[in-house]
Amino acid sequence: MKINLKELLTVTFTLFAIIDIIGSIPVLISLKSKLGAIREGRATLISGSLMVLFLLIGEPFLNILGLDVRSFAVGGSIVIFILGLEMVLGLEFFKSDKDVKASTVVPIAFPLIAGSGTLTTIISLKANYTQTTVFIAILLNLVIVYVVLKSLSLIEHILGPAGLIAVRKFFGVILLAIAVKIFAANAHGLLK
Incomplete structure (x- = not known):
């Protein structure tokens, strides 16, 4: 099978761009400091599995549950909104019991890495590109995700405490805006 490089x-x-690692x-x-550690390999593997699963059976699976892609996106946007509020306000909504395994799945693997935006984008891309092309693109992005997760301590060291606070607040507002955009794009027509 020939892959079109472009x-x-x-x-x-x-x-x-959608994963926005x-x-x-x-x-x-912020989650790493709250939990003490992040299991990089596990987070990458779980988020990758979700993406590949959605590539293969995403839309039919949501249909079986009686959900559509828009409802799924709205749910994910609410979780992203709450994470953004945590960052901007310095509050803790996601109460962590310091269980790194559980936190690796929610909120790290889903919705941060393999969020509703990513999963719905995968369904959209599948409509325009071959499944093999989308699959290889997912794998390439997972390599980037893993490298970033492994480098968090180095990045934290480079930014320093003051830099981290400034970046956290800034990106908290960005997350809020992304959540509102996802919500607005998908919420119309859901409430009748």
Whole structure:
């Protein structure tokens, strides 16, 4: 099977922008300080599994549950909104019992890495590109995700405490805006 390099780059960069692992660094550092550690391999594996699963059976699975893509996106946007509020206000809504395993799944693997935006984008990309192209793009993005997760301590060291606070507040507002945008784009027509 021949892969179109231009299409692969388009899909890879689209997913990279939607996953926004770079923009999630302040949230991840905040969660890491709250939890004490993040299981990078596990978070990458779980988020990757969710993305591949959605690539293969996403829309039919949501249909079985009686959900549509818009409802799923709205639910994910609410979780992202709460994470943004945590960052901006310095409050803790996601009460952590310091269980790194549980926190690796929620909120790290879902919705931060493989969020509703990412999963709905995968369904959309599948409509325009081959499944193989989307699958390879997912794998390339997972490599980037893993490298960023492994580098959190270094990034935290480079930014320092004051830099972390400033970046956390800034990206908290960005997360709030992203959540509102996802909500607004998908909420119309859900309430009748």
